[in-house]
Amino acid sequence: MANLKYFITTAYRDSRKDRGKLALFMSAIILGIAALVAINSLNYNLVKDVDEQSKSLLGADISVTGNRPVTEQLQLLLDSIPGTEEAKEVELFTMSYIAKTDDSQFIGVKSIDGNFPFYGKLLTEPVDAFDRQRDEQFILVDHGMMLQFGLEVGDSLMIGGVDMAIGGRLKSSFGSISAGSSFAPTVYITPEQLEDSKLIQPGSLVDYAQHYKVPSNFDPNEWEDLHREAFRNESMRITTIKDQRENLEEAFSSLNYFLNIVALVSLILGCIGVASSVMIYLKNKVSSIAIFRCLGMTDQQAFLIYFIQILVLGLVSVVTGAILGSSIQMLLPVILKDFLPYEVDMDISWQAIFEGASIGVLITMLFALVPLVSIRNITPLRTLRASVDQTDHWIDWLKMVLYVVIVLSIFAFLFQLTDSLREALAFSIGLLVAFLVLFGVSKLVVWAVRRFFPTRWSFVFRQGLANLYRPNNQTQTLIISIGLGTAILTTLFIIQGLLLENVGSMDAGNQPNMILFGIERDQKDEIRTLTEDFDMPVIQQVPIVTMRLSGWQGRSKEDWMSDTTKIASRWAINREARVSFRDSLNADEELVEGIFTGEVTPGDSIFVSLADNYASSMGVSIGDEMVWNVQGAMITTYVGSIRKIDFRSMQTRFFILFPRGVLEKAPQFQVLVTKSPDTETTARYRSAVVKAFPNVSVIDLGMILITLNDILTKVSYIIQFMAGFSILTGMIVLISSLSLSKYQRIKESVLLRTLGALRNQIIQINFTEYFLLGSLSALTGIVLAFVGSYFLATQELELEFNIRWFPINSIFFVVVFLTVLIGLFNSRDVIKKSPLEILRKEVG
């Protein structure tokens, strides 16, 4: 366009005195973009580091893990890896006894046979301790544990009844094969010491690993693809760098998920802020636009002038937001430090900034365009007649197109965020439904107030009420923007509460807090007596027999495995089943199908009881045959009943339960569940158990809960920090929505004042209106949030949904309070000054 320069100049001139009014618009964008860029950057930095971290975390090119040693056939496959360096690792959990302090500690014992790790280095003190270990036969103990018990190099630790000298401190740990390591300190012992200690017994929980280093021309992933099946069939796992990388990504995916929700919330709130603040700005500009049009400006030109203004200020805000976001991003890892799976170097991620900024520009512009395109419909006739009815009753197709584009972009944004078509669709539809419901409610309110208007109530109340439906009423805009803002924030709070509560409930009340594993049959009664001597209840003492599935529904396992149409999932088929037997159901179990058989006599058919999730994973139902391999002996059983187990119960849970009279003679070990009244008793009890029964493992669930709590506290910091962001944006939405009404109501209030209304009456009228609007919007928003978070919790996060009223009550009161406060604050001019003074000033 030839005179584009002219429009830019005019845009500049026209904005000159009013730029302050766009401050809200700018802050909405700044906050939204800042959150988006901060979260995006964090994600990029995490991914960037994953590659490097995964190599040194794994320490090898290929690792094979499982809960028993590699079989001979599999070893043949492993031998086919060319030019390899090989190492074997064993990990198990056990109690250790510290003679120096007469304490006991649950530890993760690792033993390495070979030159592992091939990559990275095990940090020890003295530095060469790990290299000398095999020759000198000492152990390496976790630095934190040594500090806790005041241990020094040269002291010793009793593991599995053998006294072992400490030769060094362990500053880092490698290739942790089991997830338990986060709550038990690690101790490295030598293979010889492992042998001596006889820690490995039938029934003890041991993880085995074999690590390989391959030449660079050998592709570990190709090898994995080729042999994955064979190893899986024996319940072994192959891990390569690629898998390790995926594991890491999974480790922070739930954090990621929540952060993404926060990003989304900030962005959407930002968008509501943008749309409503641009709307206010343009409301102010209607008469200017009419004059421009009257003087011969075309609708496109008028549109262009304001579009330029919004675009320029929008860009400035986006840049500011990106800078702010990058600074916050530098802060995030500090808060998240201990929670992240590894240390993250925070770099400025230009890609994150670029992505955040372009999404921001796009979505902001789209939302700003909604009020902007209305400029086209401002008739020049307004110069002659101030109150020309603006609501033309035809449909503005451009606007409709714009709405469709907005919905599509939100969908695209969500898809990019979640990578799931289903989730993106669900979220978009949710937002759309929320919008439509609020729109419907606003229409309903206008209709209902007019229809059932209480003509006999006091003047003040009637005025306030009538403001809801009079021409130029703000019912629709306020209910939609405040309602949507409330809904989104409340959803965030409910989900946050559910996340925190779900874990918090685990340590509540009368739950057991100690589990003893690996008790042998002849130790069973002694341990019970010992426990009772400590005045602790034996909540559960059950036998465990390990077995494997060898066939079901009349076909052998091998036969099934080659059948591609089978329903049974791999984990259910291959797991080493830990089976118990008893004659009744526990309180935390519920029979859902079939008849529970408590006891059988020799020769009878054996009816077993399955947990519902196991039964469905196997695709078996009542009456189906299942054949078990119990350490060599085949036992044929039938599915007799299906149980549902309360998953929050701290009791040991059994997927497969045999009746009495079958397994009594099979090799087995016992589990005992008890509850310790305090930490002091816990410590004494543990020492006593370890001293008398070195093979028994005591797991202190209280410790696990403390660790979990620790992680959760950190998560809730982030949650609160990011939610604070959203609250700030929400406030902007509230202020900008209410500023909309400022220009609407001031003229009327001035007039009423002129006609002799008292200051208090004006306050009461305004109060009534804002109170009604605030509570209607907040209420609708909260109801929407209930529905939204219910689906989010049950469908996406698999949390149990229950409502805590406390934060929701407060949200309601805060929203209503702020609505009334800001509303009254906006009309303070009218209230404070004499009507004459205001008339002289230019109002509206």
Added chain:
Amino acid sequence: MTKILEVKNLIKTYKSINKELTVLDDINFSISEGEIVSIVGPSGSGKTTLLGLCAGLDTPTSGSISLTGELISSMSENQKAAVRNKNVGFIFQNFQLLPTLTAIENVMIPLELQGKPSGARSKAKDLLGRVGLGDRLTHYPTQLSGGEQQRVSLARAFSNNPKVLFADEPTGNLDEDTSDIVENLLFDLNKEQGTTLIIVTHDLDLAQKTQRVIRLKGGKVCRDQKTNQD
């Protein structure tokens, strides 16, 4: 003389919820180039409506209007905008200056819209000098009195050398002396540039100073006569 405005069988009705209100009922008249015409009539008789239609701000229900030889009654909003920008000037009872623009910038708008920004500033300066505001160029409307604001809008109205100038109660908000100043400026500029003036007014003195008075009543032209001016 050529007709600058021709109104034929003009009807304007407004639809309200359940009934139709005929505001202008079969209006016919024409105005020649350079004429000074006033439109008078009781309140609610349809004067403003008529002015808006003639100036191309509104669309008639039926009938035709041609302004400067162009049939504006069947034009699109943007085509009418082009006609207004080229040929029409406006003065309003409440001045209608852009509050965010200075006096001189307000005057420059029509020229700048025509894409002639080069001469705009000097011309605007001249015009503001003519209306006696040569030293108030960079003042904002809020810094000017009502009379001064109306003089700025007068300067703006003449800045594009319009063929027709429409004024809706140009002196309605001004005192007698200020009214006189504005009226005289109006007539002087008409003489210099040959601009046709169409003025809606309640002020019978002002009406008497024009060459022709069209009187509306109940949406019809009830009288259309020359005064004894010129």
